[in-house]
Amino acid sequence: MKTYQPKAKDIKRTWHLFDAKGKVLGRLATEAAKFLIGKHKVIYTPHLDMGDYVVIINAKDIVLTGAKMANKVYQSHSGHPGGFKEVKVQKMMDEMPTRIIEKAIYGMIPTNRLTAKRMARLKVYEGSEHPYENRFLGENK
Numbered sequence: 001m002k003t004y005q006p007k008a009k010d011i012k013r014t015w016h017l018f019d020a021k022g023k024v025l026g027r028l029a030t031e032a033a034k035f036l037i038g039k040h041k042v043i044y045t046p047h048l049d050m051g052d053y054v055v056i057i058n059a060k061d062i063v064l065t066g067a068k069m070a071n072k073v074y075q076s077h078s079g080h081p082g083g084f085k086e087v088k089v090q091k092m093m094d095e096m097p098t099r100i101i102e103k104a105i106y107g108m109i110p111t112n113r114l115t116a117k118r119m120a121r122l123k124v125y126e127g128s129e130h131p132y133e134n135r136f137l138g139e140n141k
Helices: 025-037 089-095 097-108 115-120
Strands: 015-019 053-057 073-077 084-088 122-124
Touching: 015 025, 025 053, 025 097, 025 115, 073 089, 084 089, 089 097, 097 115, 097 122, 115 122
Parallel strands: 015 053, 053 122
Antiparallel strands: 073 084
């Protein structure tokens, strides 16, 4: 028996559409991360980029459970003195609702040399219009 090693020509990328309206953020992010990584495929190999394209629409209608809407805070630091920033999730939801989903999915993808390629295949839109209408094979989630 030989171990099967997929080649670049064996990797077929499909497009998946997710509607975020009324969905819980974490549940949606785990499903999208699974498709971006490619773990749903039978020929999944951890060191190859096997993932598919993911389009998420209606990002403004995502649901956060519990008291996260009031208490959750995104923190960042530039590395310079006084470069600490905090943004509450309610403010981010009003200004950039797509960023919340992108950050959640980014946190669920392994941090390695494939991360940027995987995140480049993620497309998140605030409303229901997107430019990838003709790429789906009748698959809606």
